[in-house]
Amino acid sequence: MSSISTPPDKNRWKHLMDIEFPQADSGGVSLIIGQDFPHLLVPHEVRSGRDGEPYAVRTLLGWTLNGPIGEDGKIENDAICNFIYSLPVAESHLDQQVERFWKLDNSQDIDESDTMSLNDKRVVEMWKRSVVICDGHYQLDIPFKLDPPELPCNISMAEKRLKSLARRLSRDSSLHDRYTYEMEQMLSKGYAERVENSQIEGTPGKIWYIPHHNVFNPKKPDKCRIVFDCAAEYEGTSLNKRVLQGPDLTNKLVGVLLKFRENKVAVCGDIQEMFHQVRVSPQHRDALRFLWWPQGDLTTRPAVYRMNVHLFGGVWSPSCANFALQLTANDHEKDFSPEVIQTVLKNFYVDDCLKSVSCDDDAIALVEEVTRILLKGGFQIKKWLSNSKRVVESIPSADRGKKVMSLELEEGLPSESVLGLVWHMDKDSLGIQVRPKEKDYTRRGLLSVMSSVYDPLGFVGPYILQAKKIFQDECRLRKGWDENLEEGNIIKWKKWLSQVGKLNEFRLERCYIPRDFGQITSCRLHNFCDASAEAYGSVSYLRVTDDTGRVHCSFLMAKSRLAPIKPLTIPRLELLAAVMAVKVNKQVAKELIFNLEEPVYWTDSMIVLQYIKNEDKRLQTFVANRVSVINDGSLPRQWRYVNTKLNPADDASRGLSAADVVSSRRWLQGPDFLWGDESQFPLPPSSYPDLLQHDREVKGVVKSHAIFVANEDKLDELFNRYSCWFKLRKGIAWLLLFRRWIASRSLRDSHSFGAKTHLEVSDLEAGEVAVVRYLQNRYFKDEIKALVSNGRVSKQSKICKLDPFLDKGIIRVGGRLCEAPITDSSKHPMVLPRDHHIIKLIVRYVHEVEAKHSGREYVLAVLREKYWIPQVRPLINKVLSSCITSMRVRCDTGTQKMACLPTDRVTPGDPAFTNVGIDCFGPFLVKRGRGREKRYGCLFTCLAIRAIHIEKLHSLDTDSFINALSRFAARRGLPKKIRCDNGTNFIGGERELREAVQQWNDSHKIREYMLRQRIVWEFNPPTASHMGGVWERQIRSVRKILKCVLHQQLLDDERLDTVLCEAEAIVNGRPLTLVSGDPQDWNAITPNSLLLLRPTENLPGKYCKADQFRRHWRHAQYLADRFWKRWVHEYLPTLQLRQKWQHEKRNFQEGDVVLLKDESTTRGTWPLGRVSRIHKGKYGLVRSVDVKTRKGVLKRPISKLCLLESELGISNNL
Structure with missing residues (x-):
């Protein structure tokens, strides 16, 4: 809506003057009439005028005016209208989310592979090639999928998003102030910069404007973080879609937490603004543009800014930041101890460092060294915490965590959150913090509360398992997300919620080893697994023994999984638990630094033990696959039996209340027997009952005698002998005639016909129909039965949309062209299958004979005049691509990947014209007396600096070329290598030159010189002019100059020499690199820079000694060296693409x-x-x-x- 009418508007039109329109209130909207009340909008009366005039419509709500109402049909009184509509929430997305949740919950891939995809390797290689140090920070490219990325101009989308942000900021002054402060901080720190007006246009395809918004952390409500929406789409694409994500270089969260508990003194720190410490390469910064108001003044026009650093919101940023962090450690490996290097590589989770060491001195040194090595990569680590006051006091207060900045000796250490867990530093224990919010008793509310309990190591897994069971029960009922839970589940859920606050009392010693523990002599992992009808799980403990025989056990990690919704037998669930135990053991052993002995696995399932120890029986696929995983990760002798009452994994499979989880000694410290001597461990049964004898998971031995009957289709064998559709029809026609002749003789009637000696058209048509009927009976049996019985095919049939019908036993297309003025065969073509040798013969015949080798669409059109073959285009393409006649007309010439440049084009330092290319051009008519003669140009191109030298040829014979080559060598020096086209003049020139060298060899004085300076000739293949593009392009430039200068003039030899020299000078004076518009930049280098050895700009610096340029060769050497340096840095990279x-x-x-x-x-x-x-x-x-x-x-x-x-x-x- 662009205008709202007012009462005076109606007086301009007679048909509206007597209508009383309601007065439009300019205030806020009080009621919105939706399309779900259509009866209110039904027209009861319409009052219309002439064309172009507005009209009035009367509904139950009164009169409304529609159409243009401004002067001369123009729109006035501009207004903004928001069209608001509502749709029901699509539950399919939520269902998919939950389905993924359960799949993840049942996944056994705990130890994920670290292998990289091809795209990941491509990103890493690109970063390794392009990384540089800039102002003490690493500078990395944005890993675009294509470079240049060819981005569309999306500034309109960014402007719309900025207007939306402006409305929010104008309504909330506090948010405006914090947003502006964060923006000013980014600008002052150099994370972003304003784009100058002269640079705003930039390079098309490399510019992208990113909308931005604020994000608040519930734990830090006062801090406003600006996030750039790199996923915002414009014209179906976004910045994140155009960029490769890069490999996941983040350490596993579980691994970092497991390492954090290894030693007695622990420290943790946080890298400040990690993503912003990695610079973006200048050529990619325009892809990170954004709009903002200078100084946050919403009344001013937004300015264009761009990020100089990698940003929050970029899909590649996490990988990029972690790559820079690892590069910091690898680049300074020799300058720091292995402990520091491994800390940076293995003990960081994104920007959080968690590390434990054996004593305070080691911790103090580690904090200092980690801080120092990170500074070398541009990273600043702050917010240091420790469970040792001495360590905390050794850290500058500005670098400490907020809660320990002003730590006093008599004060206790506070608690702090580390990677989602609570670290009580004073008691050096770990806990869980839960703050559940009030939620409705629905699936959505249940899932929200359940997922808010963060427990990466499975400390309270048995308690969370109870909530998972309730959730799975609701999922089985397939109810909506916002429908109330079943009454029984509501009671269970309320009971679970009443206990959730108890989790805040959970405590577990952070360090595996007590402070007063002796020298460790034995260290072993004990893994327990169990399953019930509802779930299965595993739990692992670390059992250590010191030199005094003292034993200590520590909880490591636990996993619980619900049984799949599709029921499984208990033995299979027990097997899944065993697989989980093996994988958890593998992950834990990989992360810990202890010298571990052979692990021990405990299960209370005798059937699983027999599966694992089985050597001769063949198991069903499900069981066999999982036993194979177990045997790959463990040995049968490592598996032991434990009674269910002693198995702590029973809690992981059945669940515990919150109070029991917090206080259960068996769950948190392991069964009592682990704390005793190994001789007191549960012993295996004296004898195993043979549980596998009648187990359905064991494959039985079946003896059978098989009889194989070969039934080959003789007709298909006959058809495959033919390579032409016409000949096949003839063959079938003769067979039909032969059959009729046999039948007529057997009837012995007087009307039997005699043997034919030639075929008629009707015979060929009969053969064709017979072949089609055979194909349809073979591929469309069900369709024929359906058409015979009820006249139509089922909806599942592939030809249902063709509306097929039977015509004399042949399936034809019904279609919609019954009334079209075309032949019956075109209206109702015969339906044929796609995959048969005969169909290929038909397509080939139509293409070669009827369509006369035409293209695909014409062949298809001719085919459908008689046949309807579903999805036949791929077959037509295949036939056309194998047709030699068509290929002779349509095939393209060969290409190959452009070769790397030869050495003589990329090697600096050699004198000009050391390696040259030669070509001729012309002719030019010159006056000679009263007649006219032809002259030619011979162009010598220096392959390195692209300089040219032109010699005039009086003819194209060998002598003239040899003379030109001699003149060139006399002026420019003898070349070492000559490249040229395979022309007859150059081949002859090579022969004459070889003969001259052979004659010169008779002279002893020059033999050694000529052999050392011998010219190497290389000829391109005949007609391969593109291989000499380096000199062909030069000839084009010379011809263009001569065309402009000569204007069809008739010259003499002297004037032609002059014009050729001038053209040579012009070409040698052209710049080899882009000419900068900045007067402070160097002038572009040209071939003359080396040929003339004259400075084209002032020499840098001041020279005090008068004798520095007394000798000309020093000056010339300086200019030559400067040319080659600039040639390498400025010109050579332009040849890369x-x-x-x-x-x-x-x-x-x-x-x-x-x-x-x-x-x-x-x-x-x-x-x-x-x-x-x-x-x-x-x-x-x-x-x-x-x-x-x-x-x-x-x-x-x-x-x-x-x-x-x-x-x-x-x-x-x-």
Whole structure:
């Protein structure tokens, strides 16, 4: 709605003057009429005028005015209307979320693999190549999937989001102040910068504007964190979609917590603003632009800013920050102790460091060294905490945690949250903090409360298991998310909620080893597992013995899983518990630093023990797979039997109340027998009953005698002998005639017909119908039965949409074209299956004979005049790609990945024209007396600095070329290598030059010199002009200059020499790199910078000694050195990209049938040939081949060849 009418508006139209419109109130909206009351909006009367005039509609709510009401039809009184609508919450998303929750809950993959995907490896390699140190911080690229990323211009979306933010900030002044403060902090710290007006346009495709919003942490309500919404979409894409996430380099949370409990003195710290300590490469910063008001003034026009650091909200940022953190440790490995390096690599979870050491001195040194090594990577670690007052006091107060900044000696240590757990530093114990909120008694409320209990190590797992059981019971009922729980479950849930506050009393010693414990002599993991009908679980303990024989047991980790909703037998659940125990043991053993002995596994299931110790019986797949996992992670001798009453894992499978979890000695410290001598451990039964003899999980031995009957379809065997549809129809037609002839002889009537000697059209049609009927009876049996019985096919049939019907036993398409003026066969084509040899014959026949080798769509159109084949396009494509006739017309020439530049193009330091390329151009007409003669240009290109030298050729014979080469060598020096096209003049020139060198060898004085400075000739394959692009481009530039200068003028030799020299000077004066618009930058380097050895700008610095430039060679050497340095840093990187041919293609192989491209003739006359020899390059890619034709063997580049058929008989379009 763009305008709201007022009463005076109606007076301009006669048909509206007598209507009383209600007065529109300019105040706020008091009632919204939704579309769910359509009876209020039904028109009872419509008053309309002429075209273009507004009209009035009367409803139950009164008169409404519609249409343009401004002067001359223009809109006035602009207004904003919000269209508000509501939809029911889609429960499918929540159902999927819960389904994932239960799958995760039943997952056995506790120890996840650290292997990287190909994209992860690609990101790591990119960061390793591009990482640099900038102002003491690591600088890393954004890992775009494509570089450049080709981002659309989304500033309009960012502006809309900013307007929404402005409305929020204008309503909440406190939020506005905090938001502005955080923005100013980012700018003052250099995390972001304002984009200058001259840079706002930037490079299209590399700019993205990110909307931003605030996030509040419930535990820190006063702190406003600005998060950038990198997932915001525009035109179906977002920044996060264009970027690779990178590998998960974060340490496992469980592993960090397990290590935290290893030693007596513990410390923890926090890296300040971790993501913001990693810089973004300058070329990617425009992809992190955002809009904001200068100084937060909402009345001003928003300015454009961009982030200089990686930000919160970027999908790649966690991986990037962790990569920089690990790089900090690896780069300074030699400067710090292994303990410090391992702390940085293994004891950080994102930005939190948790570490334990054996004594206070080690902790003090560790805090100091970790702080120092992180500073070298640009990271600052603060908020240090410790369970030792001495350690805390050694840390500067500014670097301590907030609660211990002003710690006094007589004060006790406070409690603090570490990775979700509560660390009571004074007692050095761990606890759980629970603050449940009031929620409705629904599935949604239950799930919210249950998931709020954070317990990564399973301390209170038996208590949480009870809530999981209630939730699973509700899931079985398939009720809505916001429907009330069943009465019985409400009672259970209320009981569970009444106990949840008890969890705040939970305490567990942080350190596995008591402070007064002696020297450890034995250290072993004991893993218990058990299962019930409702759940299964495992719990692990660390049992240590000191040199005095004292024993101590500590709780390590527990896991509980609900039994799947689909019931499983108890033995299978016990087996799942055993698998869990093995995997938990593997994870714990991997993280702990103790010298562990062989682990012990305890189970109260005799059947599981027999599964594990079984050696001769074959088990069912489910059991066999899990026994295999158990045997891979443990040994049968490590498994022992324990009575259920002594098994603490019984609590993990059945559950405990909150009070029992907090106080249960068996659960928190292990069974009593673990604290005694090993000789008192439960003994296995003296003899195992053979429980596997009649177990259904054991496969029985079945003896059987099998008789195999081969039933080959003779008709299919007959059809496969044919390679042409026409010949197949003829063959079937003759068979039908033969059958009729046999039948007529057997009847012995006087009307039997004689043998035919030729076929008629009707015979071919009869053969065709017979083949179609055979195919339909084989592939559409059910459809034929359905059509015969009730006249229609089932909805599950693949041809249901065709509305098929039977016509003389043939299924035809019913369709909607019954009244179309086309033939009956086109209205109702015969239905055929797709996957049969006959269908391929039909498509090939239509393509070659009826469609005359036309394209896919035309072939399809001709096919459907008679046949309807579902999903036939892929088959048509396959037939077309194997048709040699079509390929001769349509196939493309070969390509291959662009080769790396040769050494002579990327090696600095050699004199100009050490390695050259040669080509000729022309002719030019010159006056000679009264006549006219042709002259040519010979261009020499320096392959390194792209300088050129032009010599005039009086003719294209060998002598003229040798003279030009001699003049070039006299002026520029003798080249070491010459590259050129395979022209006859250059081949002859090489022969004459070899003869001259042979003659010069007769002279003893120059023999050694010529051999040392011998010219190396390299010829490109014939017709491979693209391989000489480095000099072909130079000739194009020269021709363009000459065209502008000569204007078809007739010159003499002298003036032509002058023009060629001027063209040479212009080309040698062109810049090799981009010309900067900044007057403070260096001038761009040119080939003349090295050829003339003159400074094109003032020399830097001041020179006090007058004799520094007395000798010219010093000056020249300085200029040459400066040129090559700039050549390496400025010009050489511009050659890095492959402008085309970026991917490797199939190599041509010996035996391939090819078509030789010839621009001078039409495609139909191009000759055929077969590859007789291939020429591989340095990296194994074929770029030229020898082709055997009727006229002999020719060497050609692959760009002049069209592959028709490979050696293996497979056509391939390179």
